[in-house]
Amino acid sequence: MFNGDTAPLFDALERKTAGCIRGTISNASHLSQTILLNSMQDPKNPGEKKEKLAILMARAKRVQAVSKDSKYAEAWEVYPFNSGYFMCIRLKTVDAETLRVHLLDRYGVGLISLGEANLRVAFSCMEEGDVEKLFDTIFQGVKDLENSR
Secondary structure, eight states: OOTTOOHHHHHHHHHHHHHHHHHTTTOTTHHHHHHHHHHHHSTTHHHHHHHHHHHHHHHHHHHHHHHTOGGGTTTEEEOOOOOSSEEEEEESSSOHHHHHHHIIIIIOOOOEEETTTEEEEEOTTSOGGGHHHHHHHHHHHHHHHHHTO
């Protein structure tokens, strides 16, 4: 049948096996995609999405209002943002990384420094009622560093 040359047989078998593996067991995201698809098809999904969107919008509006309060004007300015997840402030008087470390060590507040003067604040995971406390703590951290010079 093959005249002793089994290479075409093994080549075909290898291609079929590789295709089977790609289509089934090697598809690591299959489980997560199946869960997501089932979630999206759930009749409660549209209502839950609206509820979560309202929560994120309320947080973002609160962050917009609080972060731009004039009591913080000497310490930072707020970059424009329209996200419900994070925002950035440009510090005017202290180094961002120094402040980030100080806030984490002294107050247990974790932020991300970007360059010398920018702090990224992820607010999607915090309660709306904690927004002012967060910015007051950042402001206190700025004052702490200014006073330690």
